[in-house]
Amino acid sequence: MRVILKETIDTLGIAGTECDVAAGYGRNYLLSQGKAILATPQNRKIMEQAKAKLELQIAKERKIAQEMAEKIKNVVCTIKAKVHEDIRLYGSVTTHDIKDSLNNQNITLERRSILLAEPIKEIGEYKVPIRLYKDVEPEITVNVVPEEKEK
Secondary structure, eight states: OEEEESSOBTTTBSTTOEEEOOHHHIIIIIITTTSEEEOOHHHHHHHHHTHHHHHHHHHHHHHHHHHHHHHHTTOEEEEEEOEETTTEEEEEEOHHHHHHHHHHTTOOOOGGGBOOSSOEEESEEEEEEBOSBTTBOOEEEEEEEEOOOOO
């Protein structure tokens, strides 16, 4: 099923682009939520006329993402975790833990924008990329430190 996106969707593309999607996904989610329209000749003409407005919206979204990237570029998250034998963690540090740490620093992000390849299982310092927009991916530093043992 060919659709034209009315808004930017991370997994598909930016607003105004035409893409192929599964019929069920297109019909049950994209079309019903108003996130896309069917790619018919008539709808293509309508989208061409609205292209200037979409380009303004895209530029605005990119500018906001770049400003946010400057804000979080040098952010350091310190996460305390229980340690088993010197450096191994009992559990692991996941995107949820990183999101909570960023929220404590008044930085609000969606969990899926944190690009952690696999959960962190050892103490140390890690660079974690954050996807704010299609090509805007600053890195933050995540320090995993051992939790203080109670006496």
